[in-house]
Amino acid sequence: MSGGSRIRPGDVKRRGFLKLLTALTAGAVTAPADAEAFDLDAFLQKHFHQMSDDEKRRTLQRLEQDYNDKYERDDFTVVADGPTPGVKFAYALNLSKCIGCRRCVHACVQENNQHRGREERGDQVEYIRVLEMEKGSLDLEKAVHDYDHEVPAEDKYYMPVQCHHCNAAPCVKACPVEATWQEPDGIVVVDYNWCIGCRYCAAACPYWARKFNWIEPRLPADEINPDTHYLGNRPRYKGVMEKCTFCINRVRKGLNPACHDICPTGSRKFGNLLDKDSVIRRIIDHKRIYILKEEVGTDPSFYYFFD
Amino acid sequence: MAATYVSYFGFVIKSVRGMFTGGPRYYAWLSFLVLLMAAGAAAYYRQAVLGLGVTGMTDQVSWGLYIANFTFLVGVAAAAVMMVIPGYLYHDKAVKGGVLLGEMVAIGAILMCLLFVMADLGRPDRMWHMIPPFGKFNFPVSMLAWDVLVLNGYLLLNLHVPGYLLYKRYRGEEPAKWLYLPFVYISIVWAISIHTVTAFLYTGLAGRPFWNAAILAPRFIASAFCAGPAFIVLVLEIVRGWTRFPMGDRLITFLRQVVLIAGLINIFLLISEIFTEFYAASAHVASARYLFFGLHGHDALVPWIWTSISLNVLALLALVSRRFEQRGLVVRNLPLAMLIVAIWIEKGMGLVFPGFIPTPLGEIVEYLPSANEVVVSAGIWGLGLFVMTVLIKHAVDIETGAVAKNN
Numbered sequence: 001m002s003g004g005s006r007i008r009p010g011d012v013k014r015r016g017f018l019k020l021l022t023a024l025t026a027g028a029v030t031a032p033a034d035a036e037a038f039d040l041d042a043f044l045q046k047h048f049h050q051m052s053d054d055e056k057r058r059t060l061q062r063l064e065q066d067y068n069d070k071y072e073r074d075d076f077t078v079v080a081d082g083p084t085p086g087v088k089f090a091y092a093l094n095l096s097k098c099i100g101c102r103r104c105v106h107a108c109v110q111e112n113n114q115h116r117g118r119e120e121r122g123d124q125v126e127y128i129r130v131l132e133m134e135k136g137s138l139d140l141e142k143a144v145h146d147y148d149h150e151v152p153a154e155d156k157y158y159m160p161v162q163c164h165h166c167n168a169a170p171c172v173k174a175c176p177v178e179a180t181w182q183e184p185d186g187i188v189v190v191d192y193n194w195c196i197g198c199r200y201c202a203a204a205c206p207y208w209a210r211k212f213n214w215i216e217p218r219l220p221a222d223e224i225n226p227d228t229h230y231l232g233n234r235p236r237y238k239g240v241m242e243k244c245t246f247c248i249n250r251v252r253k254g255l256n257p258a259c260h261d262i263c264p265t266g267s268r269k270f271g272n273l274l275d276k277d278s279v280i281r282r283i284i285d286h287k288r289i290y291i292l293k294e295e296v297g298t299d300p301s302f303y304y305f306f307d
Numbered sequence: 308m309a310a311t312y313v314s315y316f317g318f319v320i321k322s323v324r325g326m327f328t329g330g331p332r333y334y335a336w337l338s339f340l341v342l343l344m345a346a347g348a349a350a351y352y353r354q355a356v357l358g359l360g361v362t363g364m365t366d367q368v369s370w371g372l373y374i375a376n377f378t379f380l381v382g383v384a385a386a387a388v389m390m391v392i393p394g395y396l397y398h399d400k401a402v403k404g405g406v407l408l409g410e411m412v413a414i415g416a417i418l419m420c421l422l423f424v425m426a427d428l429g430r431p432d433r434m435w436h437m438i439p440p441f442g443k444f445n446f447p448v449s450m451l452a453w454d455v456l457v458l459n460g461y462l463l464l465n466l467h468v469p470g471y472l473l474y475k476r477y478r479g480e481e482p483a484k485w486l487y488l489p490f491v492y493i494s495i496v497w498a499i500s501i502h503t504v505t506a507f508l509y510t511g512l513a514g515r516p517f518w519n520a521a522i523l524a525p526r527f528i529a530s531a532f533c534a535g536p537a538f539i540v541l542v543l544e545i546v547r548g549w550t551r552f553p554m555g556d557r558l559i560t561f562l563r564q565v566v567l568i569a570g571l572i573n574i575f576l577l578i579s580e581i582f583t584e585f586y587a588a589s590a591h592v593a594s595a596r597y598l599f600f601g602l603h604g605h606d607a608l609v610p611w612i613w614t615s616i617s618l619n620v621l622a623l624l625a626l627v628s629r630r631f632e633q634r635g636l637v638v639r640n641l642p643l644a645m646l647i648v649a650i651w652i653e654k655g656m657g658l659v660f661p662g663f664i665p666t667p668l669g670e671i672v673e674y675l676p677s678a679n680e681v682v683v684s685a686g687i688w689g690l691g692l693f694v695m696t697v698l699i700k701h702a703v704d705i706e707t708g709a710v711a712k713n714n
């Protein structure tokens with residue numbers, strides 16, 4: 001009965017029919033202790049684009065308060081720093097250097113306050129999936145997702161995949177309520193207070209980059225990163241979609257994404273596409289570039305390159 | 308004016324009273340459906356509290372039983388059009404009575420469609436984000452936004468036409484053509500559109516090669532016009548067997564032919580699809596190989612799809628041979644029931660699930676609905692069939708004169 005049991009959300013175990021029926025008849029369905037209570041302000045909150053500056057300010061304040069209460073802290077900040085004119089972000093990843101250590105995966109989970117699953121790998125929300133590939137082949141169907149041995153292995157290379165921040169993003173087109181869109185600096189974001197959780201975007205994404213909150217996300221208070229962005233790493237809710245935002249909370253302050261900074265091999269390069277002297281421009285202009293699934297026509301802001 | 312309202316009020320009261328008056332078998336059936344609904348409501352409550360994690364869906368297979376049922380029922384709803392065309396356009400008396408029943412089936416089916424979409428939402432509390440003046444409706448870019456729009460439109464059309472005709476009938480008056488015929492024409496085009504748009508929901512996704520095929524939309528229509536009328540025939544047979552509703556053989560014969568032709572086209576399209584997928588052995592074949600033969604030891608869908616194909620073929624052979632047409636109620640309708648099951652499987656196990664397997668990154672994670680998900684789905688079916696039943700009962704009451712203005 002366990003089809004995709006490997007990534008089952010940890011809190012909700014599959015039950016047998018009988019158990020279910022007893023639970024139903026006994027009315028034994030109780031809300032988890034940390035479930036959201038109904039909040040009229042949150043319910044009536046407008047689409048991010050439809051809020052006036054004043055409304056945005058009040059919303060951010062309310063969210064800070066809510067998060068502080070919910071996670072019993074007092075240091076939450078939720079900002080909404082806008083894009084800088086003349087900046088268009090892009091990412092490049094060196095396939096000749098990546099050793100598949102997955103340090104980026106974990107740094108990302110920390111930075112972005114993702115749902116922490118149980119011990120087993122894959123049971124938490126992870127924006128980056130590192131694929132172990134056969135040398136000499138770009139065939140994703142031969143990729144190994146759950147390798148668990150010393151890296152790098154002989155005759156293998158490693159290809160981390162995350163949101164490509166497509167300039168013709170299928171997910172943006174799919175969303176029936178415009179809960180996901182591309183910002184002027186190229187970052188594709190989700191408004192977690194507007195998403196209705198239909199998951200059409202997840203079906204549309206060719207890079208399997210979108211992750212859904214199947215249950216109330218579990219986020220231990222002492223593992224929280226309290227410096228958050230409205231369109232980025234603020235804690236999410238049950239039933240909404242999320243994804244990589246190039247660490248919008250960092251990059252809009254001039255920092256690099258967390259995955260970039262943690263990488264021990266320097267495989268990851270990030271920068272402003274519109275700046276002629278940026279590292280990202282040098283790579284695009286001088287290296288051999290590979291665009292994953294170029295034929296799908298997504299025009300991504302994420303490039304792979306080789307030395 | 309006032310008199311109209313009084314009369315209309317009387318119509319509603321008498322209609323509702325009629326809907327809930329019947330023999331013991333009728334009450335038993337309704338009670339059974341109410342039980343289903345109650346179980347479904349409890350299971351849905353559990354889902355609402357704990358989240359969609361109580362279903363079998365995962366990030367890998369992010370749509371499941373709900374969307375599969377939705378897709379199937381859009382077909383049933385669209386099929387009502389098969390009765391509308393001959394009934395209203397050609398004034399075929401034998402068909403006309405049945406048209407009303409077909410439209411009642413359509414209403415129930417669309418209601419279920421909308422409920423299945425709702426059950427699938429992670430944030431049903433934010434439904435209003437889809438409602439234009441308050442929300443932010445991504446129209447016309449999002450195919451899902453289109454789908455919601457056309458489904459609701461179709462529901463309104465199907466409420467208006469039979470509602471008006473029955474009311475006139477109740478008053479013993481001739482209906483005014485201009486008040487319903489234009490809507491009939493619109494609903495014919497509309498029926499095709501709800502199904503086409505639902506197909507586009509899948510074919511529009513360039514990142515999913517299994518769905519991103521031009522043949523999907525025509526296959527959708529063909530299978531809908533097979534399963535839909537088959538469903539309606541079963542309803543007609545029940546109505547004919549248990550009530551005094553005036554209905555000749557012609558309507559049923561006509562519908563059985565529609566089922567047969569659409570079924571043959573569907574099989575033909577299926578064969579062309581399989582041929583193109585496998586003969587060229589393109590890289591796109593992974594999902595299809597998984598579906599029909601299994602992939603790297605994963606083969607949960609294989610028995611389902613072959614069951615579906617076998618039922619399809621056997622049922623069509625039975626229909627072609629015409630051997631069973633004069634037999635008893637069960638025997639002659641068995642092939643139709645088989646087709647309904649076959650196409651239901653084809654939509655879920657054959658279309659929705661394999662589109663996600665393997666994932667765009669080549670990972671294979673299989674999907675099986677959870678018990679909770681099955682109970683919610685059963686509840687929605689219960690509700691849809693309940694609505695269908697009382698509406699059909701109502702149409703029968705009026706057509707047989709059991710409910711009329713002057714009695």
Ligand code: SF4
Nearest residue numbers: 163164165166171205
């Ligand atoms: S990679 Fe997927 S989620 Fe990211 S922008 Fe492209 S389609 Fe959207």
Ligand code: SF4
Nearest residue numbers: 175195196198199201
């Ligand atoms: S899950 Fe949310 S972001 Fe994705 S398409 Fe649906 S409403 Fe839009």
